[in-house]
Amino acid sequence: MNSKSNVAEQTYYFEKEHNDCLSCGENIQHPLCPNCIAKAFNQWAKKFPEHHELKGKLNIFMKHHNHSNGKSKECVHCGKDVHVCPYCFTNYLYKVVKEAGLGVRAMSEFLFFFNFDFKHKGYSQELEAYGGY
C-alpha cells in the first residue's frame, strides 16, 4: 500500500471497478446515464410516426443495462449509477434510428443532438458524410 509501485496498480483497479463501460470496456469520461439520454431521445423521437418502435427497442437495451453494483460513476444529471458510456448507448440509438428508416435528415439531426462520439471513431464519421455540423 505504501510503496510507489502500488500507485499504478491502485489506479488500474480504480478504473476497472469504478469507471468502465460494460459495453466497450473503456473508461466512462462523460457519465451521463442511459436513462437521461433516453429521456431526451424519446422527446426528440416523438415527432416521428415510428416512435413506438424506437421506444420498444430502447426498452430492450434499458432492461439489460439498468442494474447497480454500487461501484460505478454517478450520472452528472440524475446521480444514478452509470454502467454504459454515452457513446455506446448513443451508438445503439443510432442503429435503432437507422433501422427504423427515418431518413437522412432525421439521422443527421439525431447525430447533431446526440453526438457523444468525441473521438470521431464511430458514427460521427457518418454525420460528416451527411454534411455534418
Ligand SMILES: [Zn+2]
Ligand atoms: Zn462504452
Ligand SMILES: [Zn+2]
Ligand atoms: Zn442520469
